[in-house]
Amino acid sequence: MVDWTEKYRPSTLSEVRGNNKARDALAEWGKSWDDHREAAIVHGSPGIGKTSAAHALAADMGWETVELNASDQRTADVIERFAGRAAKNATLAGSSAGTSTRQLVILDEADNIHGNYDRGGASAITKLVKSSSQPIVLIANEFYDMSRGLRNACREIEFRDVSARSIVPVLRDICRKEGVEFDSAALERIADMNSGDLRSAVNDLQAIAEGRDQITEENVVMGDRDRSVGLFEFLDAVLKEKSAQEALYTAYDVDETPDDLTKWIEDKVSLVYEPDELARAYEFLANADRWLGRVRATQNYSYWRYATDNLAAGVAASRDRTRGGWTRYGGAPYRSTRDKTRDTVVRKIAEHGGFSMATARREVLPFLSAITHHCKPRELTVAMTAYYDFDTSHVSFVTGSGETTNKVQSIVEDAEELREELVEEHAGGAFAGMDDLETGEPGDGGRADGDADTGSDDVLDRDADETDETGEASATDDGQAGLSDFF
Secondary structure (H helix, E strand, O other), rough: OOOOOHHOOOOHHHHHHOOHHHHHHHHHHHHHHHOOEEEEEOOOOOOOOOOHHHHHHHHHHHOOOOOEEEOOOOOOOHHHHHHHHHOOOOOOOOOOHHHHOEHHHHHHOHOOOOOHHHOOHHHHHHHHHOOOOOEEEEOOOOOOOOOOOHHHEEEEHHHOOEEEEHHHHHHHOOOOOHOOOOOOHHHHEEEEEHEEHHHHHHHHHHHHOOOEEEEHHHHHHHHOOOOOOHHHHHHHHHHHOOHHHHHHHHHHEEEEOHHHHHHHHHHHHHHHOOOOHHHHHHHHHHHHHHHHHHHHHHHHHHHHHHHHHHHHHHHHHOOOOOOOOOOOOOOOOOHHHHHHHHHHHHHHHHHHHHHOOOHHHHHHHHHHHHHHHOOOHHHHHHHHHHHHHOHHHHHHHHHOOOOHHHHHHHHHHHHHHHHHHHHHHHOOOOOOHHHHHOOOOOOOOOOOOOOOOOEEEHOOOOOOOEEEEOEEEOOOOOOOHHHHHHH
């Protein structure tokens, strides 16, 4: 079945609904680009037509397009190879940049680039928009999540949420083209259910119309989500009480996106599950994250259903038993200091292990949480803390233990001692002659060449090509040196 959001995507700016002011500003930016040569940042909530408007502009202007999704391909190398070449030189047809044919470079999810942790992606984008000889449109949900330098280098165009009054005509046109009869009240209810999100309204219309040649208000009411289900009720259903199928139905009744529900489950599951359950649950959360990545990459929101299957039914199925009682879940994960701690932990894992941020977050962090749950086994938890240079908040986040407990604090202290011991052990006698350095004489174990600084990171991240006992170099481990050295 063809996705109606793609089938009825606007082919010209005149078909873009609900954002006339922003639409006209984008059109004016495109027509006058030769005069100002600025990049544009088109920002606003998901589902309101930002990317569609950029493609429609290109069609109106007769420009070719090159689209790069920042959430999947965001390194400096990839940006330069794909977007940079298009922005500076030739069109796909081989026309030179000096001809009248231009190429619009569209960078989606531009607010999902985070400095050095995406290997130069943010600085590469800023450099690109300042030097491009082709028009560039950056698509973003959160304008202020981008760097000040990038914001200042671009023209801001804000798309606002689409009103229900603007959504109804779009739904009416689609019904007529699809040969589906409708009650006006039915379309108005769909628009009200999705006020602000045109794409979601079209998806709901398609779901309700499937197998029908007429839509009534009763059909919509039956398919409407019960917005009375709160997040904590949802968490109890998934993590403690409901079967997999019932948990899935509860997820449908929460007025939150699968992105947000995944964050809530990921943040709270360790408060309830035992280690074996937690390991299985993280597998399903990783799968949900992959489907969400496909949504971001393709803007095909039909993939949301597969993410919901995993984050709700999958996580619920990971439980060995139901649970009662009350659980203190705490505040929202994406507004709390816990979220900042997660970012720091992921960055440390990525840096020390040589992983991408995505791999560290989706695969390595869940694994570490499962094998050190509640700081057991203790020796392994100490080794992990030493290897990644975690503090008490990091250990608490990974293991699910209380940050202020004596157990966590003693683990951090032991990890510091372990790092110091390893530094001294592998320093090659560099510290043996420290007293003699005061007299200017190198000690027996000193290094007269001045190359005496051996940090703990060098010890814990030592080269995988060290020679073994036979004197032969050992093979590398296909980029997995981070975890193998840790173990």
